[in-house]
Amino acid sequence: MKRLLIPLAAASLSAAALAIPAGAAPSWATDDLTPKPADAYGVADFWNKSNGAALRKATQYTLDTKVVPKLVHAKTTDTTDGKPGMTGPSTTAKPTASKNVNLPKTIGKVFFQDKDGEYHWCSATSIQSQYRNLVATAGHCVFEAGSKEDVYDKWVFVPGYYQGKAPYGIYVGAYAFTAYDLDLYDDYDGDFAFVAVHNGVSLAAEKQVSAKEYKEWAGDKWIKPREIDEKEFRSCLLNLGECWSEGKDTKADLVGPDHPEAVLEKIEVNATKYKYAKVGKGQGFKFGEPEVEQVTEAEWRAYKGLGTRSTGPDKAGNYTITHYYTQQWVKPGTARKYFAPIYVIGIAKDMGRLGDVVGGQGVAWNQPLGQSVTVFGYPGAAHPDGDKPYTGVTPKWCAGKTSTKSWQVNTFRVETHQVLKCSMTGGADGGPWLMKYDNNKRTGYVNGVTSMFHDYDGNERIDYVSSAIFDGETADVYKKANLAQTKSIVGPNGELLK
Incomplete structure (x- = not known):
């Protein structure tokens, strides 16, 4: 493992809590994202500036494969490796009775920059934790395959994201936790991650x-x-x-009409001294017909310009001045500006801890297959046939029972995944699979996160999604992440904290 332990002082984790028994293979791995508040502020500002321009520029993450991962065949019905367990959810939303599926306040998008400098997003949710600061998503939405840095850059979570807006603030990732085998071998049997985030920050004022x-x-x-x-x-x-x-003062230069910087200037002339002939394109030709200006008697008497005054008032008592113009092509001069x-x-605002702002879903592990789940995410990719029914702008959902057997997917070394019949496409990666979803309270227990999308019947349409199975190793990773403390990025007056 490249970096098993995060800095103890920064993460406030005890050596005893992180110690691995001699000879035992670790089940978890962790990497720093942006642990320092000063750096985290810069990350939040990067996504927020220009009214969320970078957020809107991001595209959904796409798995690094040219073909849709295929579900091979059903396998074992028993995927547990210990006692079942769960931690309960918390909510900040008021219970609402509805026949429709209510969207959880906890879901949102994670945004990040890959090693090629491209901006991407996945789906995610806030989950319950000791310090109210954890996000659950797919491991491939945090850990970059083939990257020397191992994790994506500028990683943030935006709950309730909609069209460049962050209604509950931007939560910058501090520490990322995932399965050891995913981090080391890109084994998608462990394609999940828990990320400890700093307090949210709003940078609007x-x-x-x-x-x-x-x-x-x-x-x-x-x-x-x-x-x-x-x-x-x-x-x-x-x-x-x-x-x-800035700049300098330069005079305009006479040029021909074909000069790439040429503009046409209109110049008043004295008609008694200038042969005012035909209209043309070259230098000195007249510019349209003479222009007659109506003026007051006082203006008429005081006028000493290039135009021609009328001999006196006309029959209606009006005084006029006739102006004559020529045209010339010039390369404009420049003027120094000061x-x-x-x-x-x-003025940044500390939005508080993630779980205090939007609540947190529960987490469950070592549950039997065949669970009723509601899956949420922001699908945005097209189906294999090119049809694109989703925009990625708003969250969607699927509901049903997971398969009663685990499935193998040869792509990304998957031996056991749980699957659900669902037509959501890429962009829903990392979205939560909520077991025992309470539609009124909008809470449940995360028992998986969307990992891959499958065309089982071969009709060029996504019809199944799959997830890593949350087992005892998942619980181990979650418990390690649960110990990570994070900080406020800004002080009570909006000042940057170090």
């Missing part, structure tokens, strides 16, 4: 401040340019202000 306040601010900050004139610029320099200029700074700070 900004405030204009003085230069002194700007320099002292420890959080997000930036400078907006304010254009000023040359007089204010020189005054700013004399007072040692932080002003600057700027002064506007100091702006980002």
Whole structure:
């Protein structure tokens, strides 16, 4: 294993809790995501800035295979490796009676950047834990196969995500836990992960401040340019202000109409000194017909421009001035611009612990197969035949009983998966399989997470999804993740914490 133990001081885990008996093979592995609050703030800002532009740019994760993974055949009916167990859910939602399936407040999307710099998302859910800070998703949505860094970059969870919005805040991943065999061998029998996240942060507000306040601010900050004139610029320099200029003053050049930077200029001329002839495209030809301007008597008497005054008032008593124009093609000149700074700070808000904000689903392990489950996720990929019924924008669901036998999938070394008849496609990866789902309370017990999508009947349509079976090893990973403490990213005034 490349990195079995996370830093004890950072994770607040005891050596006794993490110790592995001599000669025993570990069942779990862990890696750092973004454990330092200062770094985590930058990650949250990356996804949040420009009104969530990076969030909207992300695409659903796609399994690294050119063919749909095939379900081979049914296997054993007994997949337990110990006593059954579960931990109960918590909820912040008010119970609601409904005949329709109510979406859990706990579900959302995880976003991350892969080694090629591409932005992707999967589905996930908040789960119950000692420190109210755990997210459950697919292991392949956290641990990157073939990556030297092992885990994805800029990993965050956004509960309730919708079109670039993070209504409950952005929760940056601190530590990731998964099955040892997935991390080391890409064995999808352990395709699940539990991620401890920092407190949520909202970065929506900004405030204009003085230069002194700007320099002292420890959080997000930036400078907006304010254009000023040359007089204010020189005054700013004399007072040692932080002003600057851009560009330089250059004159316009006469060019031909075919010049790539040419623009047509309209120039007023004195008709008595200029032969005002035909309209044309070259330099000096007249620009349209003379333009007659109606003016007041006082303006008429005071006028000394290039135009021609009327001889006096017309029959209606109006005074006019006639203007004559020519045209020329020029390459425009440039003008130096002057700027002064506007100091702006980002006011971040600590949204609190994930479980306190949206609640957490329970977790169950070593349960018999054939369970009734409700599966949630954000499907967005097309079916193998190219049909794309889902957008990935809103969560969808499937409900039914899992198979009573485990199934083998030769792809990704799967020997035992549980399967459910369901037509959700890629993007639903990592979505929770909730056993004993209470539609009124919107809670249940996570007994699996969507791992792969299958076309069992061969009609080029996804008809089954599969999940790793949550057994005693899963419980072991969950219990290790349950010990991980995380922190607030910002203080009570929005300041960045170290």
